[in-house]
Amino acid sequence: MVSAATAIGFLLIMVVNTVLAAVAIRFFRLRLSTQWGAVVYTVVFVPLLYVVTTILLSGFVGFGGSGVEDRTTALMLVWAIPFALAVSLEIFWMPAPDEIELPEQAR
Template identity: 40%
Template structure:
C-alpha cells in the first residue's frame, strides 16, 4: 500500500519533470530556427534531463516503489514529457507570435 508521503513525493516528481519538459521544449522552440529541430531536441534530449531529475529526486527518498524500470520510465519520464510538450505546443503562443520590446541602448 502506498502511503500519503509516497503519493505526494510522486506528485512532486511528476510536477518537477513536467515543468522541466515544458521549459526545455520552449527553449528549443525559441532557440532553434527549424520546426523539426525543436521537436527532435525535445524528444531526444529532454528525457535525459528528466532521467537525471528522477535519479536525484528518487535518491532523495521521494516517491513510492513503482515495481520496475518500465513503470518508472512510463510514469516519471514519458508522462511528464508528453504533458510538458503538450503544454508548450497547445497552450502557449508560438515563439514567432510573441512581440518583444525593442532593445534600446545596445
C-alpha cells in the same frame, strides 16, 4: 499498498519533470530556427534532464525498493506523463513562436 510518502514523492518528480520539459521545449522552439531542430533537441535533451532529476529526486521515492513494484508503471508516471503534459502545454496553450518578439542580439 503505496505509502503517502511514496505518492508525494512521485507527484514531486512528476511536477518537476513537467516544468523542466515545458521550459526546455519552449526554449528550443523559440531559439532554434528550424522546426525539426526543436523536435530533435526536445527528443534528445529532455530525457537527459529526466535522468538527472529522477536520479536526484528518486532517493525520496525509493525506485526499485518498496516504493513501486512495477518499474514500468513508475517510468510511465515520472517520464511519459510529464513529457506528454509538457508537449500539450506547449502546443495548445502557449502562443506560436512566430507570434513572439525576441530582443535583438547585441554584438
